[in-house]
Amino acid sequence: MNIEPSVYEPTYISILLILLGLGYLFLIGLAISKYQFKISGKIFLVISIVIYLLVGAYMVGTGYYIDEEAPDALVFHKFGFLELIILSYAYIFLGLAVGFGKRKDN
Secondary structure, eight states: OOOOOOOOOOHHHHHHHHHHHHHHHHHHHHHHHHEEOOHHHHHHHHHHHHHHHHHHHHHHTHHHHOSSOOOTTSBTTTBOHHHHHHHHHHHHHHHHHHHHOEEOOO
16 A cells, blocks of 8 residues: 655635735735835845745746645645745735835825
């Protein structure tokens, strides 16, 4: 009997991942339009965008990072908890950038 370990990941994780990915685009646009950033805020903003792009590249190439066949329990047979956790770093650095920013006067 050959039993391979696998992790069950419910389907709502994929929906949450897609919503957080699309929500980031809205929030980054809102932050750029409403805040003026000092150099430290701009650095955090760039780090946030780079992390977001790296997570996207990781999600597209996930098949290359799995050692063997992806188990059927993986969401979309690709995305899962790891991508969800890594995506949170983009939000953390966006929050830091806004924390260092100053609201624009209209």
